[in-house]
Amino acid sequence: MEHQSTSMQIPEAEKSVILDSITIDCVIFGFKNEELEVLLVKHKEGISKDKWGLPGGWIYENEGIDDAANRLLLELTGIKDVYLEQLRAFGAPDRFPLSRVITVGYYALIKEEDYDLKAGYTAAEVAWFKVSEVKDLIYDHQQILEIGQKRLRRRIKQEPIGFNLLPEKFTLLQLMHLYEQILGYEMDKPNFRRKILKMDLLTPLAEKQKDVSHRAAKLYRFNPETYKKLLEKGFNFEF
Amino acid sequence: MEHQSTSMQIPEAEKSVILDSITIDCVIFGFKNEELEVLLVKHKEGISKDKWGLPGGWIYENEGIDDAANRLLLELTGIKDVYLEQLRAFGAPDRFPLSRVITVGYYALIKEEDYDLKAGYTAAEVAWFKVSEVKDLIYDHQQILEIGQKRLRRRIKQEPIGFNLLPEKFTLLQLMHLYEQILGYEMDKPNFRRKILKMDLLTPLAEKQKDVSHRAAKLYRFNPETYKKLLEKGFNFEF
DNA sequence: TACTCTTATAGTATATTTGACTACAAGTAT
DNA sequence: ATACTTGTAGTCAAATATACTATAAGAGTA
Numbered sequence: 148m149e150h151q152s153t154s155m156q157i158p159e160a161e162k163s164v165i166l167d168s169i170t171i172d173c174v175i176f177g178f179k180n181e182e183l184e185v186l187l188v189k190h191k192e193g194i195s196k197d198k199w200g201l202p203g204g205w206i207y208e209n210e211g212i213d214d215a216a217n218r219l220l221l222e223l224t225g226i227k228d229v230y231l232e233q234l235r236a237f238g239a240p241d242r243f244p245l246s247r248v249i250t251v252g253y254y255a256l257i258k259e260e261d262y263d264l265k266a267g268y269t270a271a272e273v274a275w276f277k278v279s280e281v282k283d284l285i286y287d288h289q290q291i292l293e294i295g296q297k298r299l300r301r302r303i304k305q306e307p308i309g310f311n312l313l314p315e316k317f318t319l320l321q322l323m324h325l326y327e328q329i330l331g332y333e334m335d336k337p338n339f340r341r342k343i344l345k346m347d348l349l350t351p352l353a354e355k356q357k358d359v360s361h362r363a364a365k366l367y368r369f370n371p372e373t374y375k376k377l378l379e380k381g382f383n384f385e386f
Numbered sequence: 387m388e389h390q391s392t393s394m395q396i397p398e399a400e401k402s403v404i405l406d407s408i409t410i411d412c413v414i415f416g417f418k419n420e421e422l423e424v425l426l427v428k429h430k431e432g433i434s435k436d437k438w439g440l441p442g443g444w445i446y447e448n449e450g451i452d453d454a455a456n457r458l459l460l461e462l463t464g465i466k467d468v469y470l471e472q473l474r475a476f477g478a479p480d481r482f483p484l485s486r487v488i489t490v491g492y493y494a495l496i497k498e499e500d501y502d503l504k505a506g507y508t509a510a511e512v513a514w515f516k517v518s519e520v521k522d523l524i525y526d527h528q529q530i531l532e533i534g535q536k537r538l539r540r541r542i543k544q545e546p547i548g549f550n551l552l553p554e555k556f557t558l559l560q561l562m563h564l565y566e567q568i569l570g571y572e573m574d575k576p577n578f579r580r581k582i583l584k585m586d587l588l589t590p591l592a593e594k595q596k597d598v599s600h601r602a603a604k605l606y607r608f609n610p611e612t613y614k615k616l617l618e619k620g621f622n623f624e625f
Numbered sequence: 626t627a628c629t630c631t632t633a634t635a636g637t638a639t640a641t642t643t644g645a646c647t648a649c650a651a652g653t654a655t
Numbered sequence: 656a657t658a659c660t661t662g663t664a665g666t667c668a669a670a671t672a673t674a675c676t677a678t679a680a681g682a683g684t685a
Contacts, residue, residue: 212477238451
């Protein structure tokens, strides 16, 4: 989002309190129609006007970088109260064309239906895109997205973070499809089911799936207590 | 190493080409006498004169951050040609007392005996310290070190990076002790041996240990080819 | 030389976990 | 009633993990 340095967006009074060679960019993942999606914003002004990129921007001088990430995400997209985890800093000398700017990438997983998108600040539009179809992002945002995906793949094998992408209630097959989608290979239904149920991480609900034209599957909910226990002693989610 | 902003170390001519709110700090791990060690430097000047901290410093405007990390490590400690991996950015607003500075942490594993330490630049001294005994580092360096350790523990369960800490030739027991040291729990000798040998990652040498007052153990060498193959298909180093 | 001590290395026996399947159950649609 | 689709249960052999026991190969010492 470094284009703001040349857009007239930042009032003169504020400019002095903004760090001028560091920015933040956020990779926000969602999951819809069995596909992994990412949240992008279209720039309103500056050198990348009308181009899509990750939501991000400048850091205030008296603000921690994690706070800056949360603030920027809210300002640009209307999303708040999300657990943003840092990816890393991206600092190739030529990553931003106008000046030397290093950016710190963040990523988060959210349930799309929980949030109303509202383009704000320097964003003309906000929208979800299928990760598989995203291309031509500004600057090095394509690379940041890739690193985000890599992190996601790694993490999902060690922590049940997939639950953050699914609705409260879900079926085992939905969960399995999410794993398949993220990891990129197919799995065996009975085996997946057995393994994940044995972990005691899912609370079965009395409810069943509705409006499906076949036998309805049982709905489950994620059990945060077992999760905490499992995290302590370490575990493996590979399938 | 942010103290350089107030030390007189940087010639006026160079100051203009240095980014003023970002630094680099490196966590360099070594392994000696069955203990995990970390490389620290003692500052020669500035507000942290005579205090110990991680080797690090400022980034030139036309230099990538990875390159900066390598350069700084060389300048301060004499170490070069090391694979430095980025940890993440540290950006609490008050982490550096004199001004707002965000730092990017890096870490690396090296064989201590391969390098001659040479304090240079703004470092008065360079030395190895047992990680377990390190305390009172400057700024937030203690936290960066901790994150480095966490990363190391995580990584060593998925990649055989331990070999970077050991000499060329080593015994199975040395390798096991390294794992125990880093992961913090004891292992079973026969089982460790069986598992690691089956991976075909070690090349047995004709040589044996010398100067030990008991049965000499066979020496092994790390096999980088199998390593590459294993990395591709993914594997698990947990014991 | 014989005995002891220490560490190296081999082997064993059981429980647990995978991975590839088959079979059947429970619904919808025709 | 029958076909079709997806959910769920179960089987079985192979591979792995775990907790051991046993023996080998030295060096050091009496």
